[in-house]
Amino acid sequence: MKIREVNENKKKFISLLLLADEQESMVDRYLEKGTMYVLEDSNVKAECVVTEEGNGVLEIKNIAVEPKNQGKGYGKALIDFLASKYADGYSVLQVGTGDSPLTIPFYEKCGFARSHSIPNFFTDNYDHPIYEDGIQLIDMVYLQRRI
Template identity: 70%
Template sequence: MRIYEEPDKKKHIDLLLLADEQESMIEKYLAEGTMYVLEDDGIKAECVVTDEGNGVLEVKNLAVLPQAQRKGYGKKLIEYLAEHYAADFAFIQVGTGDSPLTIPFYEHCGFVRYGVRRNFFLDNYDHAIFEGGRQLIDMVVLRRKIGCQ
């Protein structure tokens, strides 16, 4: 298994769209973000992170191929980021829909609820977003301490 920085971020647009189904939203963070790819007998997952200032690294997109889910690849990426960025950032955070499919994953990775961005999915997407049978309205922000800043 190897994790590496991918300079050609649009190369994996199909994978990015698994985690964020609106390409215009992806383009907003892709230009300023850093993409990491996890390979294990082929590409299994990707992640895009951005520097949000004040010692906060934000996960903007984390996607694992459907056939590779629940095998630890997402968690491996989170742990890699936490270790890789610990010297430069105090926190790693993620904003996600209030979904039973994603919140437990991030909590399992050591994140705790930090805040809410009200109406995020209504205000930023041109169509209703559903996950786990629920329409996403607010973004839940979760945070994990990774460094001593």
Template identity: 40%
Template sequence: MPTFSRVAPQELPMPLLLLADPSEHHIATYLEGALCYLASEQGQPVGACVLNVNRDGVLELFNIAVAIEAQAQGIGSALLEHVIADARAQGYARIELGTGTFGHQLAFYQRAGFRVESVIRDHFLDHYDEPIHERGIQHKDMLRLALTL
């Protein structure tokens, strides 16, 4: 199992972050000042997570990614579990996030206890230069999910 550590934003490998968010420009908008976590195995980065303080007591999860060769081994779930426990220990009351309306990411967050709160129509159409497809379906709308800690 990997080890987890809080790191400075510049310590997160951009290729890893791009697995979860295909826009380097978009990543740059939420990376500065973020709470960043790195999952490592044998000294190599295998996962990353980026959150920002949204408002008092509320964090927003912007990015969580696992290296392709390390996927489907429980690393992402363990990393998210670590992040949730750390947020709770720091006194945060809630974690919010946005994700697509279908696909493995939605199930991943729901397994961790996140609940759907709202839909933002056309988010992926309005905020990304290139269409984002998953399993032959284009992502258009964003679901907003939250977990009370």
């Protein structure tokens, strides 16, 4: 397994990016300003994009694992990689996600705890309703992990 930084042609991974953020215009807001990593295990299995938010905070804007490779530890490996790589320059790794029973437990298993939320984030910022496992996402929930 290898994790490498992607500096060019980030949109070549759009199918993975859209798994985590299904509206391309929203991906466009952070893709070029963020740092992208892909995890390879014979081929690309997962990706993530992180941005500097100031005050020692690094934010995961997008993290996705190919559906057939979910549950194999690739997402956790990316998070652990980020925590290790950025530990010297940052004190907090944060992620914003929908209030979903699918994603919140994953982040909690990775050492994150709920921090705050933004009411109506998905209804105010997306041009269509966003659903995860049949549940409409409305509020953005932020979780943080000390690094």
